[in-house]
Amino acid sequence: MTSPTKAEGSGPSAALEPELASKAEPAEVEKLEGRSPGQLMWHRFKRDRTGMISAAVVIFFFAVAALAPVISSLYGKNPYTLYAQEPEYPFLLDDFAMPTGSLGGMSGDFWFGVEPKLGRDVFTMLLYGMRTSLYMAVLVTLFSVLTGVVLGMISGYFGGKVDYWLGRVTDFFLAFPQQLFFIAFMPVVTAMFVSPKDETPTYLRAVAIILVMWFLGWMGMARLVRSSVLSLREREFVEAAKVSGASPARIVRKEILPNIVTPILVQGTYMLPSSILSIAFLSYVGVGFTEPTPDWGRMFAIGAGIYEQDPAFMFFPGIALVIFVLAFNLLGDSVRDAFDPKTGR
């Protein structure tokens, strides 16, 4: 990796700070020597209390989502069983099919209460719903980031006609009304895989959601990468690499890419929560995941329907979503600040 501030041969200085080198982020700094930008960033990030806390919260959410089956088996319930019909819980719902007891039926057995009408357990519904949303959002973000980076690189590096036409394509996709597009194309994309007469399996729904969102997800990243590459392309170290006979592929990979990891990472951090919100939106309006797949967004649809009678149902899914998005936004800001301390908040 070559960066404008550091030549490749500055090896031995790593020995001066062994503990820093060992803690460095492995993702973007392999074989690091000296105080790389990555190490500096990590150093600054560690001192940012807000950043550390929000990072912890984000990690907590991902851990909970990944461990959802373990947690719910310890907890002893699942998001599918209609507990109101189980003989062990005779008085779970009252005559109006609303949870008995205060606060939406919260109790030692049902920590976050019980779903009205069906009597499912809210805690495990939320756990599995978060799991679905987070997995989907990670995939969507990953695909969009990769597409955006590749197209932006091509556009920025080759310039000229290629750049012009890719720019027009990007503008074209930006002109689509996003949410309406998602709503409109969900049935089309689903119909590509499965005849409308048949029931759509859940995994195909997931694939359709990912495809539809990927399709309109990459433009921001492509623009960002393009402009960063444009400004780097004319720098001396890239010219030096060109003169010494490096192939375009090598220049892009080894000279340019390491220098634009920062904006990509920051933009990616902002993209993930917005993907989660888009997925939640789809389920909320009823074109995303359907029953009985547990889903974060659909819990809001259920909650909105019975809000007047049982406002407590929506409390935990809502608060969890707010905390998650807040933590992610703060994390994005902190990552940006850590990479680039000049931009104050």
Added chain:
Amino acid sequence: MLQFLIRRLSGAVVIMFLIGAFTFFLFYSIPQDFAQLACGKNCSPENIAVIRENLGLDKPITTQFWEFMMGIVSGRDFPQGHCAAPCLGVSFDSGDFVWDSIMDRFPLTLSLTVGGLVIFLLFGLGTGLLAAWKRGTAVDKIVSGASMVLSSFQIYFLGPIVLGLLVYQTGWFENPKYVPFTDNPGSWFVGMLIPWAVMATIFTAQYTRMARSTMIEQLQEEHVRTARAKGMRQRYVFFRYAWRGSLIPIVTIIGMDLSALLSGAVVTEFTFDLAGIGRLAVEGSLTKDLPLTMGVMLFGAFFILILNIVVDLAYAYIDPRVRLA
């Protein structure tokens, strides 16, 4: 100026055509029998044949595309009757003209979008300026903190909370409903107040943060510092120098957010059970009514393009470099 407008409008026409073509071919070229889709789960072969003929699905795709595009420009004839100029076809499900259904629902979405936009621009930019003016004080910290938290809320979570507080608990307001502006401006305003407030809250929070950081950036510019050093009054420098400069990035971001604004209106419709074009799109999507969904999407794209041109005009007004280029 006129030239600028013409250039933008012709660009918009090209984009609309491309979006139309793209949507059309993606919709109609998937290996599906649309007559079957239109017909639903149980239907007889005769029904399918009738639908196919009525919708012109027996013709080749390019012919269908040509007819669809010509329909938008000059209208089309269907067994139901003549479909006037901006004709977006006939709904599979209800047999109504898509354009009429959209026009029926659109005033609501327009009210939400424009009302929301006005409110969040006023409040968002206002509080942002205040926070930048009082930078580092308690006011700034409260405003920044509150906007950070509020911008992480969602319309579909905040909406029910506000409804619960203002409608179910206290009874201060009635459940939001849409009364056409032309019928009764007063009840139109009262009915839309809660949806506007909820929708605007989230956007306001984002714009507060943005206005604040742009202003702070501008205040550190050299020409602003020079103006201060010359002894100009703080207030004059703030509004005439820094504010003027930060309008440009702010308007840029408004332009990029127009699509998000329409999305926000769609979510708001669902949250408050109002029937706008978002709900129309979902109805179309769930019944696999492709002409309807496609029409709504094209219309949405058109709406955003128009708003974009308005924003561009504002841009040209603010920034002489754009106007003269």
